[in-house]
Every structure is written in C-alpha cells, then in structure tokens.
Amino acid sequence: MPQFYLPGPWESQKPTPLTPEVAHHLRVRRVQTGESFPIFDGKGQVARAQLLSLSGKSGLAQITEIRTDTHRETPYAITLAQGLAGGDKMDWIVEKAIETGAQIIAPMQCERSILKLTRSSDHERAQKRLTHWQGIIQAACEQCDRTVLATLEPIVTFEDYLKTNLENQKPALKLLLSPDATKSIYTVLAEHPPQDIVLMIGPEGGHSPEEEADAQAAGYQLISLGERVLRTETAGIVAITAVHSIWNPEMQNRLK
8 A cells, every 4th residue: 555645743642633635545545444554744754544533534543653764865865956848747747756856846937938937927826836746746755655755946937046046055066957068967977976966957948058058157067968859858857867876876776
C-alpha cells in the first residue's frame, strides 16, 4: 500500500483526525476499520496509522511507530528553476522532478514563455496553478515514497528570480542548460564536489540570448546536455538524473 500524506503534529496517545483527502483515498482503496497504513508528514517523519473509524469525509486513526526517515533525500539540494511551459507540460515537469529528487521547484516566467502568470491581473490564476502543482508534489511523494515535500517557490519573472536568487541563496553551483553551450554538464559536475545546485531550464524555445547573458553575469555557467536539443519538459529531468549519476553513485548502487 502506498504511503499517505497526513500533516503533523501527530500524537500517539490519542486518535488523530484524518484529512478529507486521506479519508477519500482510504474509501477508494476499501481500507477497513482495524487495518493499518503508512503515513508521512512531509517533513521527514513517518508512522503507521490504524484506522479507527471512517465516515464521509472524515475519520480517525491511531498513530504508532513514529520515526524519522529521510534516506531517500540527498545531502545536496537540487533546485529546478523552470521556465513556465504551456499546456500540461508544467504538471509533467513538477511530477517527474519530484520523482527524480528535486528539493526545490522555482517556476519562472521567461521572455519566450507561452504561459504568462506574473502580471497583477494574473494573481488568481497563478495561485490556482501553485495550488495545483502543490497537489502534484504531494501525490508524487506518496507514489515514490519520499517523506519530505519539496518546496514550491512563487511564480516570478526571470529577472526577479535572478535578483532574489543572487541576494538570498547561499553559495551553490548554478548551471543554465543551453543547446549552444560548449561545456558538458558531466564535465562541470565532475569538476565539483557534491553541493547544492541550481539547474535553470528555459521554456519552449529556450532562453533568449539576453537572458543567458544576464544569467552568466549572476554567476551561472552555460552547459550542454549533449548533441541533441531536448524539449523543455525533458531537459530538467535529464539534468537531475545526471547530477545523481555523477555525485551519488552509492545511491545508484542501492537502486540496482
């Protein structure tokens, strides 16, 4: 049975109310009173929950075996700074970024972004998208057994992201993927020890030359994923996987 997200804090001494979402999932899976199921709080805590009652959109569970389990998280944090993509591509990107191990997802509106969500009149639409993507993050963590929910940053323009990233983020390796770059991501990763990393991906059509120049001025290196030009929904996932393949061989061995 997959794990279910149940926000804390939990108490083992008394019954814990279920969220309507968990109650719905338990009904769909026909979990019966007395049965147990795994839960996580999104902050690294996991436990067993025994179903005590289930009615409508509510229920109660007894929480036991509370412990910390973050073994699926890497010691380095991967930020996927993703140019907004059109259609349902962003949904796919968010889901697969979580499955492959991104800890932070930063959606950016770039010059060539088809999807526009940073105008003041777009605030409500932007919030709905963020709520939707947060749900995808939760569902992806449930599916792939991650116990820490990734951070979803607000939607900002490319320029504002560079500025905020430069001012607030601690030192990290910052890479912008460009089909015109001459240096390989594998070469750059091999030259650096594992550390927090930002992977910046353009929207459909990639970053404009001006954006690439601004990113370089902000400390980003332009790197390539190889001879072929990848779609925006593919590039970030390939880049995340490349990071793990170079920096985390022990985890790769455990997955064999």
